[in-house]
Amino acid sequence: MLSPVVAERVSFEEAARSDSGQGADSMTVLWGVSFDATPISGVVVEFVKTALAFRDQGYRVHLDLGYDIKADKNSFFRPYTDEAALLPDWVRLDRIDGIGEIPGYDQSFVAAVLHEYIQDGLGEQLLPRVDAVAEALSQRIVEHWQRLDVSFVMVENGTLPENIVYTKALYRAIEHYGRWNKLGRFVLWRDHDLMWQSEPGIKKYGDFPYSRTVAPVNSPHIYYVVPHEEARRKTLEWVPGLEKIGVFPNSFTHVPAVVDQYNAGFRREHGIPEDAVLIARCTRIIPPKRIDRDIHLVAKLADLADVYLFVAGDTSESPEEHAKLIRLAETLGVRDRVVFGGWLAPHEAHVGCPSGRGYSVRDLLAHANVMSFLTSYDYESFGNPIGEAIASRVPYIASRYALYDTVYGDKGFRAPIMELSTNDLPTQSFVDSVAELVLDEQASEETAEFNYRLGKDQFDTSRVDEVLAELLPAPMDERTRLSVVLPVYNEAENLPAVLSSLHEQRGAHGPLDKTLYEIVLVDNNSTDDTVKIAHRFAADHPDLAIHVVPEHEQGVACARKKGMDFASVRSRRRGRRAAEERFYLVSADADCQVDEYWLWELFTAMESSKAAIGVCNYYYAAEHFTHRPRLWTAIQRTLRCRAVTFGLFGGFPDGKGFAVDRDAYEKVGGIEIVYQLQDGCFVNHLSDDWDFGIRVRNSGEDITYVPTSRVQINPRRVNHAIDEVITGRAYGSDGIIVMRDIRVQDPTLDREKDLTEDEAQQAWGFSVKDFTPKNTILPVLLTPSLLDNDAVIQFFGPSLAHRLGHRISQIKDEMRLIDFAAIHSYKTPSYRLYFEFADELFARLRATVGEDIGYPPPLPACLREVPPERLSEFVRHFCEDRESGEAHNYFGNGGVF
Numbered sequence: 001m002l003s004p005v006v007a008e009r010v011s012f013e014e015a016a017r018s019d020s021g022q023g024a025d026s027m028t029v030l031w032g033v034s035f036d037a038t039p040i041s042g043v044v045v046e047f048v049k050t051a052l053a054f055r056d057q058g059y060r061v062h063l064d065l066g067y068d069i070k071a072d073k074n075s076f077f078r079p080y081t082d083e084a085a086l087l088p089d090w091v092r093l094d095r096i097d098g099i100g101e102i103p104g105y106d107q108s109f110v111a112a113v114l115h116e117y118i119q120d121g122l123g124e125q126l127l128p129r130v131d132a133v134a135e136a137l138s139q140r141i142v143e144h145w146q147r148l149d150v151s152f153v154m155v156e157n158g159t160l161p162e163n164i165v166y167t168k169a170l171y172r173a174i175e176h177y178g179r180w181n182k183l184g185r186f187v188l189w190r191d192h193d194l195m196w197q198s199e200p201g202i203k204k205y206g207d208f209p210y211s212r213t214v215a216p217v218n219s220p221h222i223y224y225v226v227p228h229e230e231a232r233r234k235t236l237e238w239v240p241g242l243e244k245i246g247v248f249p250n251s252f253t254h255v256p257a258v259v260d261q262y263n264a265g266f267r268r269e270h271g272i273p274e275d276a277v278l279i280a281r282c283t284r285i286i287p288p289k290r291i292d293r294d295i296h297l298v299a300k301l302a303d304l305a306d307v308y309l310f311v312a313g314d315t316s317e318s319p320e321e322h323a324k325l326i327r328l329a330e331t332l333g334v335r336d337r338v339v340f341g342g343w344l345a346p347h348e349a350h351v352g353c354p355s356g357r358g359y360s361v362r363d364l365l366a367h368a369n370v371m372s373f374l375t376s377y378d379y380e381s382f383g384n385p386i387g388e389a390i391a392s393r394v395p396y397i398a399s400r401y402a403l404y405d406t407v408y409g410d411k412g413f414r415a416p417i418m419e420l421s422t423n424d425l426p427t428q429s430f431v432d433s434v435a436e437l438v439l440d441e442q443a444s445e446e447t448a449e450f451n452y453r454l455g456k457d458q459f460d461t462s463r464v465d466e467v468l469a470e471l472l473p474a475p476m477d478e479r480t481r482l483s484v485v486l487p488v489y490n491e492a493e494n495l496p497a498v499l500s501s502l503h504e505q506r507g508a509h510g511p512l513d514k515t516l517y518e519i520v521l522v523d524n525n526s527t528d529d530t531v532k533i534a535h536r537f538a539a540d541h542p543d544l545a546i547h548v549v550p551e552h553e554q555g556v557a558c559a560r561k562k563g564m565d566f567a568s569v570r571s572r573r574r575g576r577r578a579a580e581e582r583f584y585l586v587s588a589d590a591d592c593q594v595d596e597y598w599l600w601e602l603f604t605a606m607e608s609s610k611a612a613i614g615v616c617n618y619y620y621a622a623e624h625f626t627h628r629p630r631l632w633t634a635i636q637r638t639l640r641c642r643a644v645t646f647g648l649f650g651g652f653p654d655g656k657g658f659a660v661d662r663d664a665y666e667k668v669g670g671i672e673i674v675y676q677l678q679d680g681c682f683v684n685h686l687s688d689d690w691d692f693g694i695r696v697r698n699s700g701e702d703i704t705y706v707p708t709s710r711v712q713i714n715p716r717r718v719n720h721a722i723d724e725v726i727t728g729r730a731y732g733s734d735g736i737i738v739m740r741d742i743r744v745q746d747p748t749l750d751r752e753k754d755l756t757e758d759e760a761q762q763a764w765g766f767s768v769k770d771f772t773p774k775n776t777i778l779p780v781l782l783t784p785s786l787l788d789n790d791a792v793i794q795f796f797g798p799s800l801a802h803r804l805g806h807r808i809s810q811i812k813d814e815m816r817l818i819d820f821a822a823i824h825s826y827k828t829p830s831y832r833l834y835f836e837f838a839d840e841l842f843a844r845l846r847a848t849v850g851e852d853i854g855y856p857p858p859l860p861a862c863l864r865e866v867p868p869e870r871l872s873e874f875v876r877h878f879c880e881d882r883e884s885g886e887a888h889n890y891f892g893n894g895g896v897f
Helices: 012-019 042-058 106-120 124-148 160-180 229-238 291-301 319-331 361-367 384-391 428-439 442-461 462-471 494-502 530-540 556-571 599-609 627-649 663-668 688-698 722-726 757-782 784-788 790-796 798-814 825-850 866-880 888-889
Strands: 028-034 060-066 090-093 152-158 188-189 220-226 245-247 277-280 307-312 338-339 372-373 395-400 482-488 518-523 545-550 584-588 613-619 657-661 675-678 681-684 703-712
Touching: 012 757, 028 042, 028 372, 042 060, 042 384, 060 152, 060 530, 106 124, 106 160, 124 152, 124 160, 124 245, 124 518, 152 160, 152 545, 188 291, 229 245, 229 545, 277 361, 277 657, 277 798, 277 825, 291 307, 291 319, 291 428, 307 599, 319 338, 361 530, 361 675, 372 384, 372 428, 384 395, 384 442, 384 888, 428 442, 462 825, 482 494, 482 556, 482 599, 482 790, 494 530, 518 530, 518 556, 530 545, 545 556, 556 584, 556 688, 556 798, 584 599, 584 663, 599 613, 599 703, 613 688, 627 757, 627 825, 688 757, 722 757, 757 784, 784 790, 784 798, 790 798, 790 825, 825 866, 825 888, 866 888
Parallel strands: 028 060, 028 152, 060 090, 152 188, 188 220, 220 245, 277 307, 277 372, 307 338, 372 395, 482 518, 482 584, 518 545, 613 703
Antiparallel strands: 584 657, 613 657, 675 681
16 A cells, blocks of 8 residues: 655645745746756757756756666665766756655666557556656655746756656646746646657656657747757647647857867877877666777778777766676777767866866867768667767767768768668778778768758757747846737848837837837748848847847747737746736837837827727838829828828727737737638738737727827738739738739839829729728727717717718628638628718818828729619628628728838
8 A cells, every 4th residue: 555645745835825926036937857868968968958048048947867767777865975976067966855765765676667558558557656656756756846936947858758757746836836826838848759760679667659758848938949950740640639739949059170279288198199090989887888999980990090989978877888898898999999988068068167077078179080870770769979070070980870871961961870770880981981981081071061050051950949939038128018020021122121120219208118018020932041130130239129039930920920929928937027018019110210209109198098009101202203193193192091090090000010018919819820722722811910900900899099009011911912913912812812022123013103193093992992981990990989089070070970980880791601711790780881971981081181082983883873772782792702802902902001
């Protein structure tokens, strides 16, 4: 019988209340755990590399080496001794308090679960004990995190089921801690050696689909990452519904290894002649690593050159294997050429540390002629020593282990590769290829340089920063009140000027305080230098927080949603004082420059009006249209109409510039992606900004127009689509509204050519037909109470205002059972009201905007022959006909100016 796990159980919530903040300093804490249970391994090194990004942002880093997890390492409850010397000074070794006091949790129990239950398929009687111990362990974990005030957690190799007790406990702790502290995705759960990658031949973890292990679970607090696409594919084959899983390749600091004042004596201290060929091997000294292959290689190369092998690894981990390798070297007559040098610190642990702390892997590589990795076929998943050699500009050799081609070979890296299909030891042809590499200095240098340049693109540490910017970004400053979201796709040409205009924002008393706002740049699969420019700008302007996050689904709506959701979640964690203030999500466009007071005017208007949305003023620069007076006149008429109606009704947001209160954004569900069919394929609808504004206004919230917050529209929106502007097809046809690429310039197009009188009239007709339903009818359709406002009554005139209100009531009642998406729900009723009241509406526009507004464009041909008394009847059929798309085409399908 299992004794009680905890005599007096304390709830997670009580633990949280009693321990909150105690024992923690003011720094944000990153807590990590490695299931590898060794002081230095590829897993631990990758943790250090990733944690470095957090350290640089001011986090305090804690690492549990996992001694109390793996039964086969014989380290359960063993105190730490000199392990810290192998790690950077900024990593604090840690472990869960009181774990050894949990009844029933020990090395023998963990081993029994692995062998009896997971491997043999028996041991069902162990499961009640597994659950009880996991529950007690999860409570200890939560209490420990609460005392440290942990903000982020990194789990390395936690899916390995060698200890399903600890894995279960960790999942429970994450859910309790995340829910209690109202955290988002605060866990980065990374697997380096999943079941199908590490020793699958011996079925260490049972058979696929591993029903007795702990499968990854969907959690609002966890983002899973794996090192390559093959691992992601296999993970999803195992857990098809896993939602948040990304590829996070191991990364390496690409700095050539050089002989310097600190490592100049490396060879001398280890008895290696200065002119000898040195083969480096950095690995654990255990049978699956196949160091015997390197010893055989040295023996065969000894006839051709003075060659030495340096093995960096813990000789005490497997004394039997170490002794076996020494006997092999003696038998082959190369014992004096094989050096077992013990553990070397990872490069990241050595950077910035004072001299005298011992050598690092990079010090070894500075003296090595080649790095070797002749591992077992089915043992390794990534091969960090290869990446380390590439980043150090050192040639490498390797066996063709199971995932070699996936990680390195298929990417084009050059190296002698030992084939394992028929041979277990180096063949003569392989030995010859190695000799050719290490003895030909020019070939060696060219190979190393080629791999180095390719490796910078594939495995550079900047990729860590990019991924972390998306998953676990820096905390938002408590003083920040606005996030400016900037969707971008191939905007390298415009981006520097746009970012500069955002950086140079001014307030009432000078430059705007950079802590007041941040920029969230959402890259939508750019293929030019957009992202590099953004990172370079951020590095050159550290006073302004700039985040670069990717959105892989193409479309500006998807990118805008990604950025606003990203900012919304992060803003919730600014602190208690900040929670009492309104926070604003702001949309900007990557090809439109903002005026210097744009953000300040928008911010102050939102603060004073308490509206849910603030809409900016937009304009074109007159100098771009100096020689095109007809086009300029048509544009200005539209913008004058817009100024009048937006001043009355507040208008609707346009992606070029608007702000929304975060709480209102979340209340309506944020930006919604609406899909439509185009040429048999689903594409996302362009008008996400209008759709969003409709839903906010329809929820009862107010929209305010801020004419002093100005955005300059890029003239390319007209210049490069002039033919579509004239015909009212700038954004599609037949009801399909999509984003088209308006940056491509037709070299045969005269951009300075003005419109003819007929073209100008046609363009204006489409513009005003798009404008009138959306900007004079839609506001009162969504909010009929506006028709009781004195200014609105004065604009329409009492009679028209009264009849509009009455007809709106009738149409809403008529259509009350029709369920349309927000972006479509306004079209049919607005179009119907337009046709019924067009003459009177244009009369009011002429009276308030100017006589040059003119009269309604001609009716569609099909309506001209309809008897006047039946017009409203046939107007309804015309506007509701979604088969032909005629109504959408008549109204210009999205606007032109």
